[in-house]
Amino acid sequence: MTTAPTVRPDVTHPLDRLTAPEIDRAREILDAAGLRGETVRAALLALEEPSRDVVRAHRDGDAVDRRVRAVLLDNATGRSRTVIVSLTGGGVERVVDHDPETDGQPPIMLEEFVAVDEIVKADPGWVEAMGRRGITDLSLVAACPLSAGSFDLPGERGRRMLRVLSFLQHRPADHPWAHPVDGVVAYVDLIERRVVELVDTGVVPIPEEEGNFDDPVFTGPPRTSRRPLEITQPEGPSFTLGGDVVEWEGWRFRVGFDPREGLVLYQLAIDGRPVLHRASVAEMVVPYADPGPVRFWQNYFDAGEYLLGAQVNSLEVGCDCLGHIHYFDAVMADSDLAPRTVPNAVCLHEEDAGVLWKHADLFTGSANVRRKRRLVISFFATIGNYDYGFYWSLYQDGTIQLEVKATGVLFTGVYDERSAPWSTQVAPGLAAPFHQHLFCARLDVEVDGPRTAVEELDVRRVPRGDGNEHGNAFGRAITRIRSEAESGREADANTGRRWRVASAEATNRFGDPTAYVLHPEGQPALLADDSSSIARRAGFATKHLWVTRYDPEQRYPAGELVNQHGGGAGIPEWVAADRDLDGQELTLWHTFGTSHFPRPEDWPVMPVDVCGFRMTPQGFFDRNPTLDVPPGS
Incomplete structure (x- = not known):
């Protein structure tokens, strides 16, 4: 049995979860301040939590001062910054620019994971490496984007990068983790949108056995030994809710x-x-x-x-x-x-x-x-x-x-x-x-x-x-x-x-x-x-x-x-x-x-x-x- 998800009331407490209108308001403020554009993306938007003192002093009915923290990345230049926005005051309170060589990079965004597949499959060296392994249908290769870390490798300091390992599918429903295409890894610059280095240590056999745990052909018929186990609370739960x-x-x-x-x-x-x-x-x-x-x-x-x-x-x-x-x-x-x-x-x-x-x-x-x-x-x-x-x-x-x-x-x-x-x-x-x-x-x-x-x-x-x-x-x-x-x-x-x-x-x-x-x-x-x-x-x-x-x-x-x-x-x-x-x-x-x-x-x-x-x-x-x-x- 379930109860309906919480319907968000108006924000009444400093620690209330962010609401959709608040996210919309943050976007409007950043737009008005000229901090967004066609190539600027948000890697993170989170509640800027008030201190313990502020939370302890809050009483029901008090006005709530709300701030958010946005981490912005310009995909065209690689420039990033953290911006503190006052939703209550309607303005930008602080902007901190980051030096990618010393401060690190914003978190990886979903769209960058998607972009990696296009980048590596457009790289002639990577395509040739797949060909040496007998792979010609690149649609069956899962290019797995992975965080690059920091190793002081030549030319990497300050670049926004992912490293890419690859896995093969026998068909679209086949789980690729069973078939690693080992020995080859692509280093991808996400701002330049290209492979900047390809490591290929040589062809090794790709494991053949499938691992499709969701396929009855692989798992065999489901067992029939289990009998129903019911958990009921006929009078409802013992907990009570009031917003969050x-x-x-x-x-x-x-x-x-x-x-x-x-x-x-x-x-x-x-x-x-x-x-x-x-x-x-x-x-x-x-x-x-x-x-x-x-x-x-x-x-x-x-x-x-x-x-x-x-x-x-x-x-x-x-x-x-x-x-x-x-x-x-x-x-x-x-x-x-x-x-x-x-x-x-x-x-x-x-x-x-x-x-x-x-x-x-x-x-x-x-x-x-x-x-x-x-x-x-x-x-x-x-x-x-x-x-x-x-x-x-x-x-x-x-x-x-x-x-x-x-x-x-x-x-x-x-x-x-x-x-x-x-x-x-x-x-x-x-x-x-x-x-x-x-x-x-x-x-x-x-x-x-x-x-x-x-x-x-x-x-x-x-x-x-x-x-x-x-x-x-x-x-x-x-x-x-x-x-x-x-x-x-x-x-x-x-x-x-x-x-x-x-x-x-x-x-x-x-x-x-x-x-x-x-x-x-x-x-x-x-x-x-x-x-x-x-x-x-x-x-x-x-x-x-x-x-x-x-x-x-x-x-x-x-x-x-x-x-x-x-x-x-x-x-x-x-x-x-x-x-x-x-x-x-x-x-x-x-x-x-x-x-x-x-x-x-x-x-x-x-x-x-x-x-x-x-x-x-x-x-x-x-x-x-x-x-x-x-x-x-």
């Missing part, structure tokens, strides 16, 4: 959506007490391990380069979501600054989550059990071959959880002696390179008030001796993270490492600061060498945790213009300021993810692989906050 605001089981929060980050949760509070001002996945990077001449550059920032939110799927009941569903649409601007609506972009629903608590008492005969529910807010985005689901869950006991579900199709190449050390053979002659999926969550913490402190918690073994005669003692080591320069921390499963965010303003009945604890999964951080290009560009991914002073201008952990940036932007710049963290307004940046060594079972479509983290209350409540949950479902 959701309330459920003591939780209250606001739903936002950003074209770069996707789903954003604002002002998460439980029982009227704040926990997080803002929560999102602010960046993700997918570095590949093949060092060969055709693929050494494969490192993708799916938020900063490809705009994760802009690739959001429309979700379907019974497929993506089950139960009583409420959907939020996503309204974004296209490259011509026309509003486009993605229906059913964000899913909101309740789930049964197993046992909440249970005890059968030996002495009193009391036997009690309660079941757990969670509220799930999610979206799915497709970035090329991979599909990512982002699932934020809130629990009745105050737990916050993020699960990222990676699925889709493996990126492929030819499996041979050269690629074997860096890949898995998943079909005859077909390689899936080793790679990582590393995500960075931005958590603007606000535990019982804006001022907090962060502590690292480790278990501590106690040697046998005086005071521990039987050797059974163990304790806990607590390290206060006092400055930004010392905030880069690594997870450690051997010490059970956690990070505690303690309120600097509130204490519980025992006199201890109320707190929330971040539980990392502790999988490897970035595996590339410290001197590599990707380590410079994705400095955030070299550690599992960073803590910075809250700054509304410091939004993205790899910097504003990630595409083709040389590195060092974002968190490495910010922590170099070494600001004091103790009892300040803070942002946590948590890196988590998976190191993917593909297996044959991941082909031709990958079962979901899950990673994420949890935040749990510690001394935030004076006792178990779920004692009043009734028995039954």
